[in-house]
Amino acid sequence: xxxxxxxxxxxxxxxxxxxxxxxxxxxxxxxxxxxxxxxxxxxxxxxxxxxxxxxxxxxxxxxxxxxxxxxxxxxxxxxxxxxxxxxxxxxxxxxxxxxxxxxxxxxxxxxxxxxxxxxxxxxxxxxxxxxxxxxxxxxxxxxxxxxxxxxxxxxxxxxxxxxxxxxxxxxxxxxxxxxxxxxxxxxxxxxxxxxxxxxxxxxxxxxxxxxxxxxxxxxxxxxxxxxxxxxxxxxxxxxxxxxxxxxxxxxxxxxxxxxxxxxxxxxxxxxxxxxxxxxxxxxxxxxxxxxxxxxxxxxxxxxxxxxxxxxxxxxxxxxxxxxxxxxxxxxxxxxxxxxxxxxxxxxxxxxxxxxxxxxxxxxxxxxxxxxxxxxxxxxxxxxxxxxxxxxxxxxxxxxxxxxxxxxxxxxxxxxxxxxxxxxxxxxxxxxxxxx
Numbered sequence: 001x002x003x004x005x006x007x008x009x010x011x012x013x014x015x016x017x018x019x020x021x022x023x024x025x026x027x028x029x030x031x032x033x034x035x036x037x038x039x040x041x042x043x044x045x046x047x048x049x050x051x052x053x054x055x056x057x058x059x060x061x062x063x064x065x066x067x068x069x070x071x072x073x074x075x076x077x078x079x080x081x082x083x084x085x086x087x088x089x090x091x092x093x094x095x096x097x098x099x100x101x102x103x104x105x106x107x108x109x110x111x112x113x114x115x116x117x118x119x120x121x122x123x124x125x126x127x128x129x130x131x132x133x134x135x136x137x138x139x140x141x142x143x144x145x146x147x148x149x150x151x152x153x154x155x156x157x158x159x160x161x162x163x164x165x166x167x168x169x170x171x172x173x174x175x176x177x178x179x180x181x182x183x184x185x186x187x188x189x190x191x192x193x194x195x196x197x198x199x200x201x202x203x204x205x206x207x208x209x210x211x212x213x214x215x216x217x218x219x220x221x222x223x224x225x226x227x228x229x230x231x232x233x234x235x236x237x238x239x240x241x242x243x244x245x246x247x248x249x250x251x252x253x254x255x256x257x258x259x260x261x262x263x264x265x266x267x268x269x270x271x272x273x274x275x276x277x278x279x280x281x282x283x284x285x286x287x288x289x290x291x292x293x294x295x296x297x298x299x300x301x302x303x304x305x306x307x308x309x310x311x312x313x314x315x316x317x318x319x320x321x322x323x324x325x326x327x328x329x330x331x332x333x334x335x336x337x338x339x340x341x342x343x344x345x346x347x348x349x350x351x352x353x354x355x356x357x358x359x360x361x362x363x364x365x366x367x368x369x370x371x372x373x374x375x376x377x378x379x380x381x382x383x384x385x386x387x388x389x390x391x392x393x394x395x396x397x398x399x400x401x402x403x404x405x406x407x408x409x410x411x412x413x414x415x416x417x418x419x420x421x422x423x424x425x426x427x428x429x430x431x432x433x434x435x
Contacts, residue, residue, distance in 0.1 A: 019083045021174035024072050024147075027054045028171070033071040038062030039151060044169070047091055048123060053171040058151055064160040067101075067150040076147075076175040078102055078112070078130050078140035086128040086175035088116075088149075092168040095120040099150035099160070100128045102140045106178075109142025115153040118168070125172075134158070143178040185339050186268035191234035192308040192343050193264065193384045193397070196353035196420070196427040204255045205346035206329055209235055215250035216329060216345070222246035229341075236266075236343040244332040252284065255323040258347035261295065261313045267305040268339035275299035275335040279311075281347075282328035283321070289328075293321045299337070310386065312394050315347065323347075353420075358430055361423045369433035370409060377404035378423050385421040387412070409434055 025031035027043075029052045035041045039062060044055035058066055078084050088100065097117045105111065113134040116126045130140035134153075149170070154161035195210040205211035216237070218226060223242040228235055239245050263279055281293040295313045299305060315321055329345065358364075362379030376385065381403055387396040395417075398407055409417075412434045420429045 019085055020176045021087050022074075022076075022177040023172060024074060024076055024086075024175050024177070025070060025173045026051075026171060027173070028052045031070055031072070031173070033069040035066075035068045037064075037066035039066040039068060041068045046171070047169060051171070053091070053169045055167070055169050056149075056151055058163050058166045060163050060165040062163045064152070064162060065150055066152065066163060067099075067148055070147040070149065070173065072145065072147060072173075075106060075143050075145050075178040075180065076102075077143050077178040078109075078175070079142065080139075083176055084130045084140055086130070086173065088126050088128060088170060088174070089123055089172040090118050090126050090168055090170055091123045092118050092120055092166070093122065094166065096151075096166055096168060097153045097155055097161070099134065099153035100130075101135075101137075101148040101150060102130050102144045103148055104144055104146030106143040106145060109140070109144055110138050112140035113137045113150070115155060117155070135160070143180075147173065185238075185240070186306065187229075187238070188231050188236075188266045188306075188308060188341060190308065190399070191232040192236070192266070193310060193386070194422045194425050194427075195262075195344050195346070198348055198353055201257075202349040202352040203346055204253050204258055204348075205344075206249055206253075207237060207342070208344040208346055210344060211346060213250075213346075214253060216247040217250060219246045219248055222330075231341070234343070236341045239331070239340050239342065241331075241333050241338055241340065243334075244330055247329050249327055249329065252325045252327040255281075255315070255326055255347045256318055257349060258323070259315060259350045261293070261315055261347050262310065262344060263342060264308055264310050264344045265297075266308050266341040267299065267337055268341070269305065269336045271299060271302040271305050272335040275305075275337055276333065277337055277340070278332040279313075280328075280330040280332065281315075281321075281323065281326050282330065283323055284325055284327040290325075291322055293323070308397075308399070310344075310394060310397055314350075353427060358428050361426065361428050363421065363423070363428050363430065365419070365430055365432060369435045371435040372408070372410045374407045374409050374419070374432060375404070376400075376407065376419070376421065378421070379403070380423050383422040383424075385419055388418045388420065389415065 032054045038059040040057040043052045046053045099115045102112045112130045114130045114132045152161035205213040207216050224245040226237050226239045229238045277297040279295045282289050283291050297311050365376050382400040385398045
């Protein structure tokens with residue numbers, strides 16, 4: 001019974017202390033980044049094989065902290081709950097002690113230096129235990145992206161050793177590969193509202209599948225990235241933003257007759273105080289920008305992010321904004337608006353959208369007037385509804401996707417409003433009074 005108990009204890013101990021050594025770098029023509037402290041290093045033939053390895057030569061007149069830096073394609077992990085050891089194959093014909101260094105810590109992981117000795121017998125696989133506090137550093141704890149090797153350590157004095165002209169070779173750096181889960185950008189699962197129908201002369205589209213659009217081209221002078229993606233069968237632009245997105249129109253447009261600007265947007269980051277999303281239209285002549293329309297969309301709550309929103313903004317008179325040759329479109333963001341999606345970017349003549357008779361769509365609305373809730377219904381599915389005040393400002397957006405809905409209008413000020421709704425791509429409008 002005692003023998004069985006002892007066997008199980010030894011088995012559990014061996015399992016508990018098992019280590020994983022994934023190949024991080026072979027040094028067969030790769031991995032060597034550069035030397036420091038006047039060290040000489042180069043790729044050379046394996047002294048007892050045919051592959052390339054890294055040959056390291058100490059400069060007898062160099063600094064005591066001589067060494068090399070290593071570049072890795074994968075991060076590695078050194079923690080007390082996984083393992084704090086790595087392995088390195090070293091070739092030397094004389095006994096030496098070296099000081100490997102885990103560096104490039106991810107998310108604040110501290111640099112760590114250890115020491116390990118070689119007997120001088122040729123190729124030896126050395127185990128590097130980063131549980132020491134050498135060179136003023138601390139034991140390793142975290143994920144690391146880089147690695148360095150100080151080539152001489154004086155164990156007796158617990159310090160870097162005097163340069164001595166030693167020559168040795170290294171290959172096969174191994175450790176526990178850190179598996180980092182890929183970051184998945186937030187994304188909408190539905191398409192934005194279906195735009196209304198305009199006669200060709202009443203709309204100028206920059207990006208939209210609903211109209212003939214001139215298109216938006218990427219530029220090199222912004223600090224954001226954009227790509228076209230498909231969401232729920234609808235093409236939209238996905239933007240990973242730093243400070244601003246810039247784009248040139250496929251063809252400069254004359255929007256003199258247009259009265260309003262429209263954009264659908266979906267912000268993928270949580271609300272943060274001071275968050276803004278500011279579109280800009282830039283008018284040009286041959287010398288550059290002549291004037292611009294700077295617009296501001298202020299994000300004020302969590303309800304305004306991670307959902308499709310629409311903005312309709314008056315462009316003003318031609319004297320206020322001459323828009324006869326719009327060449328560029330920009331969006332400036334602030335306070336963590338790092339991922340967003342945009343669609344249906346166009347200018348239009350307000351009040352010219354084609355609508356159909358409410359009776360044909362079987363649309364009804366009650367009570368009217370109403371003080372708190374407005375009930376709407378139609379024969380077929382209502383995709384969405386928008387509510388505008390008497391000066392044309394969009395004050396509410398509702399995703400319905402049903403034949404009926406009860407809309408909370410209690411927060412609206414008293415007055416006359418217009419509700420615009422979409423039924424299978426057809427647009428209808430109706431007026432109501434908020435008491």
